[in-house]
Amino acid sequence: MLLLIDQVFIQLGIAFVGALLFWRLLLNIYVLLVTQTARQKSFIDKINRCLPQTQCGQCGYEGCRPYAKAIANGDAINRCPPGGNETILKLAQLANEPLARLDPAHGNIAPLLVAVIREDECIGCTKCIVACPVDAIIGGPKLMHTVIESECTGCDLCVDPCPVDCIDMINSTDKSIPTWTLPTTSGALATQLEAGS
Amino acid sequence: MSTDSAFKLNDIKLRPHRIFGGIKPPAFKSSSMRSRIMPSPIPERLILSLRQHQGSAALPLVNVGDMVLKYQLIAAADQESALNLHAPTSGKIVAIESALIPSQLQQSEMCIHLQPDNKDNAIALNEISDYRAKTNADLVALVKQAGICGLGGAGYPTANKLKASIDIEAELLIINAAECEPYITADEALLREFAKEVVSGAEILQKICLASRCIIAIEKNKKEAVSALAAALNNSSISLVQLPAKYPAGGEKQIVQGVTGLEVPSGGYPPDIGVLVQNVGTAYAVHQAIVEGKPCISRITTLTGAPLQTPKNFSVLIGTPVSFLFEVCGIEEEQLTGAIVGGSIMGVELADLQAPVVKTTNCLIAKSTQEFPEAGKEQACIRCGFCADVCPAKLLPQQLYAYARSCNRDELESHGLFDCIECGACAYVCPSNIPLVQYYRASKQSFAKQLKQEEKSLYWQSRFQTHQYRLKKNQEDKLSQRKTKKNQAEV
Ligand code: SF4
Ligand code: SF4
Numbered sequence: 024m025l026l027l028i029d030q031v032f033i034q035l036g037i038a039f040v041g042a043l044l045f046w047r048l049l050l051n052i053y054v055l056l057v058t059q060t061a062r063q064k065s066f067i068d069k070i071n072r073c074l075p076q077t078q079c080g081q082c083g084y085e086g087c088r089p090y091a092k093a094i095a096n097g098d099a100i101n102r103c104p105p106g107g108n109e110t111i112l113k114l115a116q117l118a119n120e121p122l123a124r125l126d127p128a129h130g131n132i133a134p135l136l137v138a139v140i141r142e143d144e145c146i147g148c149t150k151c152i153v154a155c156p157v158d159a160i161i162g163g164p165k166l167m168h169t170v171i172e173s174e175c176t177g178c179d180l181c182v183d184p185c186p187v188d189c190i191d192m193i194n195s196t197d198k199s200i201p202t203w204t205l206p207t208t209s210g211a212l213a214t215q216l217e218a219g220s
Numbered sequence: 221m222s223t224d225s226a227f228k229l230n231d232i233k234l235r236p237h238r239i240f241g242g243i244k245p246p247a248f249k250s251s252s253m254r255s256r257i258m259p260s261p262i263p264e265r266l267i268l269s270l271r272q273h274q275g276s277a278a279l280p281l282v283n284v285g286d287m288v289l290k291y292q293l294i295a296a297a298d299q300e301s302a303l304n305l306h307a308p309t310s311g312k313i314v315a316i317e318s319a320l321i322p323s324q325l326q327q328s329e330m331c332i333h334l335q336p337d338n339k340d341n342a343i344a345l346n347e348i349s350d351y352r353a354k355t356n357a358d359l360v361a362l363v364k365q366a367g368i369c370g371l372g373g374a375g376y377p378t379a380n381k382l383k384a385s386i387d388i389e390a391e392l393l394i395i396n397a398a399e400c401e402p403y404i405t406a407d408e409a410l411l412r413e414f415a416k417e418v419v420s421g422a423e424i425l426q427k428i429c430l431a432s433r434c435i436i437a438i439e440k441n442k443k444e445a446v447s448a449l450a451a452a453l454n455n456s457s458i459s460l461v462q463l464p465a466k467y468p469a470g471g472e473k474q475i476v477q478g479v480t481g482l483e484v485p486s487g488g489y490p491p492d493i494g495v496l497v498q499n500v501g502t503a504y505a506v507h508q509a510i511v512e513g514k515p516c517i518s519r520i521t522t523l524t525g526a527p528l529q530t531p532k533n534f535s536v537l538i539g540t541p542v543s544f545l546f547e548v549c550g551i552e553e554e555q556l557t558g559a560i561v562g563g564s565i566m567g568v569e570l571a572d573l574q575a576p577v578v579k580t581t582n583c584l585i586a587k588s589t590q591e592f593p594e595a596g597k598e599q600a601c602i603r604c605g606f607c608a609d610v611c612p613a614k615l616l617p618q619q620l621y622a623y624a625r626s627c628n629r630d631e632l633e634s635h636g637l638f639d640c641i642e643c644g645a646c647a648y649v650c651p652s653n654i655p656l657v658q659y660y661r662a663s664k665q666s667f668a669k670q671l672k673q674e675e676k677s678l679y680w681q682s683r684f685q686t687h688q689y690r691l692k693k694n695q696e697d698k699l700s701q702r703k704t705k706k707n708q709a710e711v
């Protein structure tokens with residue numbers, strides 16, 4: 024009899040430990056999943072921080088963050104023209120991928136531009152306002168529109184919608200940084216990338 | 221100052237100390253020192269950049285067509301880092317448009333174009349017979365009013381520097397007369413002829429910054445300047461420290477080390493250890509501004525180089541085109557291959573001879589193939605280490621070079637790229653002809669650009685998020701409006 028009770032206790036004990044282990048396993052899996060997604064998310068954020076945030080869509084995605092997500096899932100790192108070589112370099116380091124030349128299918132490296140509206144030609148259709156991803160344009164229906172230069176990312180998205188073609192993309196006038204170029208005689212990485220070798 | 225370093229500073233004997241590294245390039249100073257300083261004639265047009273230095277642009281106060289008088293304020297410093305600009309002579313404003321200016325930036329700036337009427341009519345000047353009666357705040361305001369910036373090279377607004385040194389209670393004022401670049405003689409010539417005025421300027425600066433000690437540091441091979449200074453310092457509390465001739469003894473951090481033996485900390489400035497450094501040219505400009513009431517409308521600039529028949533130092537009106545000065549010196553066109561602004565080591569190539577003199581232009585060199593042969597072909601680094609031996613900032617130039625080539629931002633930063641003073645000593649000794657400084661400048665610039673870009677990206681990202689939020693909210697508002705309408709219709 025005593026033996027039987029002992030047996031029951033042992034059985035119960037085993038069952039208890041088993042249940043404990045099972046829950047522990049479930050918890051582990053859950054924690055793993057959560058940290059995984061969190062890690063994935065912070066990885067996407069890190070990638071996103073390397074992208075220039077012009078939201079121009081040239082990479083083929085809706086904006087910079089969707090492209091960051093795609094890179095995290097294995098998409099190529101060379102699809103962002105506004106970011107140029109610097110972004111590719113940063114992405115390569117971050118995602119541990121080999122360096123690659125910008126994919127010309129998505130555009131060419133070009134200096135940063137800003138949009139300027141030829142205000143006397145604007146008919147006030149508000150189409151550009153709708154297109155602008157960062158609300159850099161002000162104006163109202165049938166009124167003149169204008170671009171706030173400091174807010175404009177140069178994404179080019181307002182140019183096409185304008186029915187009277189009164190939006191120009193011009194060189195940005197930021198002069199605060201001197202321009203020095205690397206010696207052309209050198210084989211430096213940046214110049215190599217620039218020269219297209 | 222109550223920190224330990226200042227306590228140490230006050231006990232330190234000011235005498236020549238060794239500086240790190242450095243080179244001894246052959247000097248080409250004698251030709252421009254042969255004649256006395258000559259006031260340059262008035263050219264047909266003065267081109268006055270709204271940005272005379274590496275700060276923000278001044279706000280123009282005149283319109284095209286206006287007549288202005290000599291010393292009249294024509295553009296005002298509306299921001300902390302801007303400089304007042306005055307008309308160097310009387311005449312008519314004929315244009316306000318962009319023009320190339322000689323600076324490290326190699327770029328066009330908005331300039332006021334003044335056509336002199338050759339009458340040189342001036343406004344009345346406000347001379348101060350006894351500046352000692354003035355408060356320091358008033359004196360700083362006068363320095364600011366006069367539009368003075370550091371005339372040695374960098375061009376930081378002097379009033380700002382003075383204010384900062386009052387805040388940190390500088391203990392020592394060093395007047396920097398160590399002009400170590402092989403071709404520049406502007407400060408030497410100035411001291412030879414205007415030592416008394418320089419000393420007066422130094423005394424004013426010392427009064428303003430409240431430093432207990434003031435010295436003038438000069439290289440001992442400048443014999444005439446030294447004797448003129450010694451005579452002028454006869455009844456003064458200011459003393460003279462004669463340094464051995466070495467490049468770059470005149471760098472701001474190097475002069476502090478050369479005089480006190482103390483090292484300015486990495487990433488820091490002389491005020492961090494209680495020292496204020498001012499150039500002799502600046503001291504002279506301060507004397508003119510306070511004692512004579514004259515704003516900064518001219519400066520001493522060395523014109524030199526083999527293609528010039530009579531190289532000399534000019535007291536040149538700000539805005540005078542370089543080509544005009546070359547002509548005054550008699551230029552042999554067939555020899556001329558270009559021009560350098562600044563010294564032969566640290567200077568930059570001038571893209572267009574029509575560019576005007578700005579407040580920081582201390583030297584203009586007419587280039588010839590004889591004096592400046594084509595640089596040899598760049599070869600691979602052989603790791604000889606010569607560059608590290610001469611680096612006054614105690615850096616490893618060959619490592620910086622390697623990291624600059626691989627665009628390795630983290631390593632560049634940890635190897636002290638930002639402590640590099642771009643003196644060019646490393647490139648001077650490099651047997652492989654590597655234009656090292658160009659690499660460093662390019663790296664620094666790409667750093668600055670990236671930082672700025674990152675700042676912008678963050679901002680754009682937040683704008684984009686706000687935009688998306690706005691769209692979503694609009695959508696929701698519309699839906700809820702529709703719902704309430706529907707509800708009302710049903711009722
Ligand atoms: S291409 Fe345009 S939208 Fe795509 S990541 Fe680059 S900047 Fe952002
Ligand atoms: S103004 Fe035009 S170019 Fe500038 S951010 Fe808006 S849509 Fe893009």
Ligand code: SF4
Pocket residue numbers: 161162163
């Ligand atoms: S008032 Fe002007 S800025 Fe404001 S919403 Fe209307 S158009 Fe835009």
Ligand code: SF4
Pocket residue numbers: 140144145146147148149150151152162168184185186187188189190
């Ligand atoms: S799309 Fe063109 S016409 Fe229409 S509001 Fe914008 S700038 Fe004016």
Ligand code: SF4
Pocket residue numbers: 372373398399400401404468469470471472563566
């Ligand atoms: S390094 Fe050049 S700018 Fe600096 S003090 Fe020497 S000569 Fe003048």
Ligand code: SF4
Pocket residue numbers: 602
């Ligand atoms: S450069 Fe110096 S290290 Fe290289 S092979 Fe020649 S001697 Fe040896």
Ligand code: SF4
Pocket residue numbers: 600601602603604605606607608617618621646649650651652653654
């Ligand atoms: S001096 Fe030139 S070759 Fe020698 S280690 Fe330095 S960079 Fe290399």
Ligand code: SF4
Pocket residue numbers: 607610611612613614615616617639640641642643644645646647656657660
């Ligand atoms: S240029 Fe920079 S790295 Fe080269 S010697 Fe001067 S401080 Fe050192």
